[in-house]
Amino acid sequence: MLPDEDGVAAWLRYAALPESQRTATNSPAIDTVIVLGDEASDASSPLSVAGRELVDGISKILGRSVSLGSSSSQHTSSTLVVGVRDAFTLLEGVPSSSPLDHTDGYWIDPASSSSPSRIIGHDARGVLYGAFAYLSKLAQGRLSSEAWGSSPRAPIRWINQWDNMDGTIERGYGGRSLFFEGGAIREDLARVKEYARLMASVGLNGIVINNVNANASLLSEESLANGVKRVADIMRPYGVRIGLALNFDAPRTLGGLETSDPLDENVVAWWTEKTHLIYKYVPDMLGYTIKANSEGQPGPLSYGRTLAEGANLFAKPLSQYGGFVFYRAFVYDHHLREDNPKNDRANAAVDFFAHLDDAFDDNVVVQVKFGPIDFQVREPVSPLLARLRKTKAVIEFMVAQEYMGQQTHAVYLAPQWQEVLAFDMRVDGKPSLVRDILSPSGPFGWPTTGYTAVVNVGRDTTWLGHHLAMANLYAYGRLTWAPESDARVLLDEWTRLTWSTDPEVVETLGNLLMDTWPAYEGHSGNLGIQTLCDILYTHYGPSPASQDGNGWGQWTRANAKSLGMDRTVATGTGFAGQYHPEVASVYEKIETTPDNLLLWFHHVPYTHVLKSGKTVIQHFYDAHYEGAAMVQTFSQRWASLRGKIDDARWEHVAFKLAYQAGHALVWRDSVCRFYHSLSGIDDDKKRVGHYAHRYALAAPSPNVVLDGYTPVDARLPESASNGKAVQTEEEKSGKVTITLDVDSAVYDIAVNYFDTSVGRASYSLAVNDSTVGTWQGNLQDRLGHDFSEYIDGHSATRIYFRGVALKGGDVLIIEGQPDGKERAPLDYVSILPEGVVD
Known part of the structure; x- marks a missing residue:
């Protein structure tokens, strides 16, 4: 039996390499690690960290004693020598043009029969990255006998944490903050060190530690001296520098000034003094991330100033320290009038920023979300990435799955990011892949560019709330x-390091996770309609209606006959015209627009025929059923790995995947019912609205008797059978009795109920007088997503009791005991022949 693991070590477990994989190459005879250079004995140097990491990693992976030698130790074939290139008297074997010519680059030369192994870095951080690359290959049993090296394509490789000073994390699903608690930096920062280590191991070099919806009190001298400085000191040895998110209105709220006008001389002086104070305590701070004039927050536009004038306010005092302003392009009006057909939130980034291209100071970088709206399951690439020439930009991804299952659903996002990075923006009619634009050698030659992502790890031992979600952090780095x-190659690496080098584990888990994004897109929102989650509440469960009828601008313009946004130049909002001509011409016409973005760019009838030959509405029905069906396979595939993975982590994932399977059906039914009701068009396959195996408990039926249960409207009608659930009377238990009309056979019993955040109701299920099982509505204690207090698509869930022998006339009894405001709500019961998925 494998020992249980909690997940804290993530992909840096350094599990012992199986004997079967210990070839001469994969099991080098290293017994001594020598670190060259004056910084070798400095515990705060990445060089020293690299030495200690190599000793620890090689010892664990190969199960042998490895020591840290001195610079004067003899170099033999059993020695691994590491250091910056200037510390080596000879660079024999290193190409004349190599990764060592670039910041953070490294070169790895395995041992021969007569010479030591070498890890050479362009700089100290490069040595550390080389050490982690060596250990990664070693731990996977894939260490090459050939020398190799690497250097990063972009200098900015950052994380944004949305941590609040009270210890909560906005859109965080893995527990409370590593950094903050009770309005201050935490005393215990041990996990911060482990986070820095994980970041360094995949090449990440910067982190903004606080929420972009920033609390200005972080900038007090006490907070900086006794908190922020400690965080910076802990992360620095791993080559990770920290930045801070600022509240634009801090001169008023923290400084007591009458204004935060960026051109007011007192405001300029206040920010200049504050910047000097920050660098006093953190002399290598990266800079500031700014969210302003977004979602009701103040900013330069509040004072009649331009966004550039606002950004430059911070850029000037930062410039003397080499710091940068990362100004988020997430600026838009969230009170848009939907009745104006020209209004379009997607236009906002280009409208607000493109005309200011030559107005920003040199150390201002515009931070651009990968799509024009907000981390949806599918969006076109933001045109702003190709419209800024002089002003530098970085792309922003989201590892935290705000709109895509909130780490309760497993969704591997790297395939989506890979598509985005490979998209050709055709700048000036020339090949311009997004990944090339985000490189100093790209078409704009930005020396400062790259990547940032909202990650939001927390104190949970899984870091993100789901062991499988860590594949996204690994792949992002x-x-x-x-x-x-390639997303699959990265996934297989992560699997070998995190779970096992067993080929069956790698293949099974790789295939499973590669199916997750297509499945989620299938059962949530497809054809470019966006994710169709509830944008007015928790951003988690289904609510197609929430997209329209409000000022947030994530509209689908769905009505009884048609849906989709007309974003053409000819008849719509003009968004398609924000791209360079070759791309714009593709999106302008229905005939050339890819089907997977059709409803993003065009408003069409439900009966519009796609390139596949299906109508839009039939595609919706089919995709939602197929996506949900794919999710049902995840549990079975994971189950095949039992015994090859420790029980603790296996059970955690098994529970999450079982929940995901049930919630995928909630998504499927909610979205299909909504569009079926809206359009009045039946599903060709007679699935939508026809559920042969279900007993809807709120519907009148001679087979169903309610005792102490009464029907109640669901908050979102499409999220419950016929728009209604049943729940007990306040503080009283209730009972549902169902007389079954089934053939004698073995069945799976599925109970769909609502597990809200306002209580922990208890349930029992019996057949005749025999108890089948009990459960509690306590998912708020077991899942990390943003919970709902209502009966809706967020709280809807399912529990199975499998392999139950039933016959016609059997009486199924569910008893519910309310708790607080959660009155044991139920939706329906399904009696499923074995192998049937409702």
């Missing part, structure tokens, strides 16, 4: 270093 990487 690796893509920032080498954006041409």
Whole structure:
């Protein structure tokens, strides 16, 4: 039996390499690690960290004693010598043009029969990256006998944490903040060190530690001296520098000034003094991330100033320290009038920023979300990335799955990012892949460019709330270093390091996770309609209606006959025209627009025929059923790995995947019912609205008797059978009795119920007088997503009781005991022949 693991070590477990994989190459006879250079004995130097990491990693992976030698130790074939290139008297074997010519680059030369192994870095951080690359290959049993090296394509490889000073994390699903608690930096920062280590191991070099919806009190001298400085000191040895998110209105709210006008001399002086104070305590701070004039927040536009004038306010005092302003392009009006057909939130980034291209100071970088709206399951690439020439930009991804299952659903996002990075923007009619634009050698020659992502790890031992979600953090880091990487290759690396080098584990888990994004897109929102989650509440469960009828601008313009946004230049909002001509011409016409973005760019009838030959509405029905069906396979595929993975982590994932399977059906039914009701068009396959195996508990039926249960409207009608659930009377238990009309056979019993955040109701299920099982509505204690207090698509869930022998006339009894405001709500019961998925 494998020992249980909690997940904290993630992909840096350094599990012992199986004997079967220990070839001469994969099991080098290293017994001594020598670190060259004056910094070798400095515990705060990446060089020293690299030496310690190599000793620890090689010892664990190969199960042998490895020591840290001195610079005067003899160099033999059992020695691994590491250092910056200037510390080596000879660079024999290193190409004249190599990764060592670039910042953070490294070169790895395995041992021969007569010479030591070498890890050479362009700089100290490069040595550390080389050490982690060596250990990664070693731990996977894939160490090459050939020398190799690497350097990053972009200098900016950052993380944004949305941590609040009270210890909560906005859109965080893995527990409370590593950094903050009770309005201050935490005393215990041990996990911060481990986070820095994980970041360094995949090449990430910067982190903004606080929420972009920033609390200005972080900038107090006490907070800087006794908190922020400690975080910076802990992360610095791993080559990770920190930045801070600022509240634009801090001169008023923290400084007591009457204004935060960026051209007011007192405001300029206040920010200049504050910047000097920050660098007093953190002399290598990266700079500031700014969210302003977005979602109701103040900013330069509040004072009649331009966004450039606002950004330059911070850029000037930062410039003397080499710091940067990362100004988020997430600026838009969230009170748009939907009745104006020309209004379009997607236009906002280009409208607000493109005309200011030559107005920003040299150390201002515009931070651009990968799509024009907000981390949706599918969006076109933001045109702003190709419209800024003089002003530098970075792309922003989201590892935290705000709109895509909130780490309760497993969704591997790297295939989406890979598509984005490979998209050709056709700048000036020339090949211009996004990944090339985000490189100093790209068409704009930005020396400062690259990547940032909202990650939001927390104190949970899984870091993100789901062991499988860590594949996204691993892949994000690796893509920032080498954006041409293949998502499946990265996934297989992560699997070998995190779970097992067993080929069956690698193949099974790889195939499973590669299916997750297509499946999620299938059962959530497809054809470019966006994710169709509830944008007015928790951003988690289904609510197609929430997209329209409000000022947030994530509209689908769905009505009884048609849906989709007309974003053409000819008849719509003009968004298609924000791209360079070759791309714009593709999106302008229905005939050339890819089907997977059709409804993003065009408003069409439900009966519009796609390139596949299906109508739009039939595609919706089919995709939602197929996507949900794919999710049902995940649990079975994971189950095949039992015994090859430790029980603790296996059970965690098994529970999450079982929940995901049930919630995928909630998504499927909610979205299909909504569009079926809206359009009045039946599903050709007679699935939508026809559920042969279900007993809807709120529907009148001679087979269903309610005792102490009463029907109640669901908050979102499409999220419950016929728009209604049943729940008990306040503080009283209730009972549902169902007389079954089934053939004698073995069945799976599925109970769909609502598990809200306002209580922990208890349930029992019996057949005749025999108890089948009990459960509690306590998912708020077991899942990390943003919970709902309502009966809706967020709280809807399912529990199975499998392999139950039933016959016609059997009586199924569910008893519910309310808890607080959660009154044991139920939706329906399905009696499923074995192998049937409702």
